[in-house]
Amino acid sequence: MRRFALLLLLGLVFLGCGGREKREVVVYTSTDQVFSEPVLKAFEERTGIRVRMVFDTEETKSTGLVNRLLAEKDRPRCDVFWSNDPLRVEILRQKGVLQPYISPNAAGIPSRFKDPQGFWTGFSGRIRVILVNTELVKGEYPRSVRDMLDERWRGQFALANPLFGTTSFHIAALFVLWGDEKAREFLNRLKANGLRLASSNGEVAKWVALGKVKFGFVDNDDAFSMMEQGYPVKMIIPDQDGEGTLFMPNAVALIKGAPHPEEAKKMIDFLLSAQAEEMLARATCRQIPLHPGVEPPRGLPSISSLKTMKVDYSEVGRKMEEILPWLREWVSGF
Amino acid sequence: MGLRVLKGGIAWSLPLGAIMVPLAGLFLSFPSAFSSMGDLFKEKDFLQAFSNSLQIGVFTSLFSTALGLSLALTVSKIALPFRRTLGLVLTLPLFFLPYQFALGWSYLLPNSLSKFLFSRAGVVFVLAGCFYPVVFWLTAAALSSVAKEEEESALLLASPLRVLTGITLPRARAGIMTGALLVFLLSFSELGVPTYFGINSVSYQVLVRFSAFYNMKAGVAASFPLLGVGIVILVLEYTFLKRGTGFFSSSRGGLQFSSPGLKVPGLLLALGIIFVYLFLPFLGLFREALDLKTSYIALSRAGGSLLRTLLYSSAAGLVAALWAMLFARKPFPAYSLVLLLGFLMPPASLAVGVMGSWGRLSFLYSSGIVLVFALVGRYYFLAFKVMEASYRHLDPSGEEAAVMAGASSPKVFSKITFPSLRRWAAVAFLLVFVFSSNELGLSSMLYPPGGEPLVVRLYTLSVNNPPAVLSSLSLANSFISLLAVILLLR
Numbered sequence: 001m002r003r004f005a006l007l008l009l010l011g012l013v014f015l016g017c018g019g020r021e022k023r024e025v026v027v028y029t030s031t032d033q034v035f036s037e038p039v040l041k042a043f044e045e046r047t048g049i050r051v052r053m054v055f056d057t058e059e060t061k062s063t064g065l066v067n068r069l070l071a072e073k074d075r076p077r078c079d080v081f082w083s084n085d086p087l088r089v090e091i092l093r094q095k096g097v098l099q100p101y102i103s104p105n106a107a108g109i110p111s112r113f114k115d116p117q118g119f120w121t122g123f124s125g126r127i128r129v130i131l132v133n134t135e136l137v138k139g140e141y142p143r144s145v146r147d148m149l150d151e152r153w154r155g156q157f158a159l160a161n162p163l164f165g166t167t168s169f170h171i172a173a174l175f176v177l178w179g180d181e182k183a184r185e186f187l188n189r190l191k192a193n194g195l196r197l198a199s200s201n202g203e204v205a206k207w208v209a210l211g212k213v214k215f216g217f218v219d220n221d222d223a224f225s226m227m228e229q230g231y232p233v234k235m236i237i238p239d240q241d242g243e244g245t246l247f248m249p250n251a252v253a254l255i256k257g258a259p260h261p262e263e264a265k266k267m268i269d270f271l272l273s274a275q276a277e278e279m280l281a282r283a284t285c286r287q288i289p290l291h292p293g294v295e296p297p298r299g300l301p302s303i304s305s306l307k308t309m310k311v312d313y314s315e316v317g318r319k320m321e322e323i324l325p326w327l328r329e330w331v332s333g334f
Numbered sequence: 335m336g337l338r339v340l341k342g343g344i345a346w347s348l349p350l351g352a353i354m355v356p357l358a359g360l361f362l363s364f365p366s367a368f369s370s371m372g373d374l375f376k377e378k379d380f381l382q383a384f385s386n387s388l389q390i391g392v393f394t395s396l397f398s399t400a401l402g403l404s405l406a407l408t409v410s411k412i413a414l415p416f417r418r419t420l421g422l423v424l425t426l427p428l429f430f431l432p433y434q435f436a437l438g439w440s441y442l443l444p445n446s447l448s449k450f451l452f453s454r455a456g457v458v459f460v461l462a463g464c465f466y467p468v469v470f471w472l473t474a475a476a477l478s479s480v481a482k483e484e485e486e487s488a489l490l491l492a493s494p495l496r497v498l499t500g501i502t503l504p505r506a507r508a509g510i511m512t513g514a515l516l517v518f519l520l521s522f523s524e525l526g527v528p529t530y531f532g533i534n535s536v537s538y539q540v541l542v543r544f545s546a547f548y549n550m551k552a553g554v555a556a557s558f559p560l561l562g563v564g565i566v567i568l569v570l571e572y573t574f575l576k577r578g579t580g581f582f583s584s585s586r587g588g589l590q591f592s593s594p595g596l597k598v599p600g601l602l603l604a605l606g607i608i609f610v611y612l613f614l615p616f617l618g619l620f621r622e623a624l625d626l627k628t629s630y631i632a633l634s635r636a637g638g639s640l641l642r643t644l645l646y647s648s649a650a651g652l653v654a655a656l657w658a659m660l661f662a663r664k665p666f667p668a669y670s671l672v673l674l675l676g677f678l679m680p681p682a683s684l685a686v687g688v689m690g691s692w693g694r695l696s697f698l699y700s701s702g703i704v705l706v707f708a709l710v711g712r713y714y715f716l717a718f719k720v721m722e723a724s725y726r727h728l729d730p731s732g733e734e735a736a737v738m739a740g741a742s743s744p745k746v747f748s749k750i751t752f753p754s755l756r757r758w759a760a761v762a763f764l765l766v767f768v769f770s771s772n773e774l775g776l777s778s779m780l781y782p783p784g785g786e787p788l789v790v791r792l793y794t795l796s797v798n799n800p801p802a803v804l805s806s807l808s809l810a811n812s813f814i815s816l817l818a819v820i821l822l823l824r
Contacts, residue, residue: 026783027783032794033794033795034795051784052783052784053783053784054781054783054784054786055786055790055794056778056794057774057778057790057793057794064545064682064778064779066545066548067544067545067548067550067682067686067779068689068778068779070548070550071685071686071689071690071779072689072693074693075693075694075699077699077700077783078783091548095548163542163546164546168546197532199529199530199532203530206441210441211445212440212445212448324546324547328379328542329379332378332379332382332534334532
């Protein structure tokens with residue numbers, strides 16, 4: 001017992017003493033580890049700067065890191081936050097956690113994907129898509145968010161909880177695009193048409209893949225993941241003859257008081273480079289690049305030929321905060 | 335006097351550092367959180383959540399106690415073949431996250447049947463399968479503490495059933511009740527399973543406030559009802575268990591049902607529960623995961639996190655079990671209540687409190703030590719309740735005789751008390767170890783950059799990876815706990 005305790009103590013001291021190298025950068029990322037880790041490792045290989053990573057989990061609704069950054073605000077230990085959507089960095093900007101940095105590599109990125117003051121910059125992104133089970137749906141596939149109101153899909157479609165993650169982003173964007181009254185009516189009619197509410201996008205994709213529902217709204221990386229695992233599913237990009245689908249860029253930001261500011265800037269430059277966008281386009285997540293010269297991923301159009309919702313991300317962020325109390329009541333009715 | 339003060343100081347140092355200081359910092363940061371708790375109960379949504387959590391807690395506790403007690407009696411009191419192996423297999427559900435069982439059941443059942451799961455009854459059914467091993471362990475430990483001489487004397491005059499109901503079960507009451515209490519608290523505060531099945535719960539309400547609204551004050555306020563219910567349960571427990579029970583003896587001998595007619599039903603009960611609560615959900619979860627190559631790659635990359643889990647959880651288990659063993663005999667007033675605060679406080683609140691209070695000490699904060707500290711703060715309560723129950727089963731006459739013969743207190747403790755209670759101490763260590771290994775909320779908030787434990791790796795890698803990655807890492811995580819059980823309970 002005593003030997004065991006001594007070993008434990010030594011182990012903890014060892015753990016506590018680890019990682020004191022000077023050239024390092026601490027990155028928190030809510031982008032799935034399977035996609036973000038290779039990009040961060042590529043940076044490490046290229047620059048020799050050690051990257052210490054902290055990832056988020058879907059079980060904490062990809063918001064654990066935002067809470068962690070808020071709690072660490074007075075004594076930051078993170079240098080760079082790589083978010084999988086621009087809304088969380090917008091929240092951090094409002095709460096004073098970020099400092100501006102305009103990377104030279106951000107020049108080629110369209111201005112609507114950047115914060116005007118340089119608090120965050122967008123790069124490669126995902127879109128909201130419809131995932132259909134091809135064994136259950138034999139006729140015409142759903143092609144619009146409005147198709148969820150169709151009587152023939154009653155009780156056969158799913159959406160993730162709109163209080164969290166990219167679904168909250170999607171619903172807030174609809175509120176901005178349609179106005180409050182129309183969007184609320186839409187959500188109430190969805191409920192009346194038997195919407196199945198899942199705990200996450202991953203679960204929606206799994207339900208479709210296993211035939212628990214006929215279709216559901218997910219992000220394109222969830223859809224490709226199911227397709228590559230061989231499930232009988234097909235991805236539809238919705239509303240291409242209407243108002244377009246929601247495009248959700250990644251966003252990278254420098255933390256105020258970052259312990260390694262120079263390394264952090266190098267990391268941001270790398271993430272905003274064409275090379276990083278290429279890596280994310282070729283990975284399973286098939287993210288759509290924003291740099292004009294980078295080829296789009298297989299099976300997806302380029303950002304210029306994709307019809308996307310014309311929304312201002314800061315406005316969507318503000319709207320999300322505004323509608324959350326109403327959404328909470330809406331969710332409680334399930 | 336000086337010794338008493340020293341003892342008190344050491345006893346309180348752990349809950350003070352790991353619970354009171356972080357939570358005091360948290361409440362000072364949000365001073366109006368307590369007063370805004372009243373407003374919560376005006377919200378229909380929160381009232382419904384509170385009622386759901388209460389029902390889930392009560393019925394899961396009853397169901398788990400029925401299962402755990404039956405199994406403990408079967409394995410301890412009927413001469414079954416392979417009873418040690420059966421006992422080990424029956425504890426396996428505890429090593430997996432309840433959320434994984436929810437996934438397993440929902441993937442396994444066809445649509446028509448899975449509708450049952452999306453209800454309070456469904457949540458109770460799944461959670462009972464996850465938590466019955468708590469009652470099983472504690473009841474088995476309590477049964478092994480019942481005096482065989484007393485049972486044997488009674489057997490001369492009464493039937494085995496009469497001895498069981500008149501002597502054995504009343505003597506094991508403390509262990510059974512403690513198990514039931516812990517299951518109630520675990521299921522009442524459970525987040526993953528009710529949320530997955532769409533059932534509004536108090537923990538979900540806390541999550542919404544933290545993670546959708548980023549409103550820490552509201553999140554902290556929503557945590558108070560959890561604490562209130564916990565305090566009521568503690569008071570009830572003390573009311574029922576205020577009298578000491580039983581005498582200590584070895585686990586061999588005493589009441590044993592040797593009738594062959596009981597072996598078959600006993601074996602069927604144990605195997606039936608293993609089939610329903612272990613085989614079926616795992617079939618749902620792992621049937622797509624038979625990809626050895628992917629599993630090998632995932633495991634070979636998980637070496638560091640496996641080692642870290644072992645270290646963090648062992649350290650938390652060791653500290654909690656040691657402190658509990660030393661100080662659970664005559665608890666200081668309000669000691670349990672403070673520990674309950676740490677146990678029922680949502681992990682996000684506790685983590686924020688730990689960051690706020692201990693973040694200034696960079697040697698603590700930039701290493702895994704801060705995580706161990708927080709794990710102890712959260713799970714010391716479990717170890718303490720187990721050891722408190724163990725002292726209720728301890729026959730003091732051996733110690734008294736040793737003292738009268740002139741033995742010193744440390745000698746009495748090391749030669750008589752500790753050997754008598756070592757099975758209980760092992761259970762206390764294992765409970766803290768197992769729950770620490772599976773603790774996602776605290777770990778994801780506090781692990782040092784680049785130093786993630788296995789449970790975090792499991793959930794960061796499970797998204798958009800083949801199912802084999804999730805299943806192999808999940809099995810590796812539970813294998814660590816199983817190894818600890820085999821080593822300590824052999």
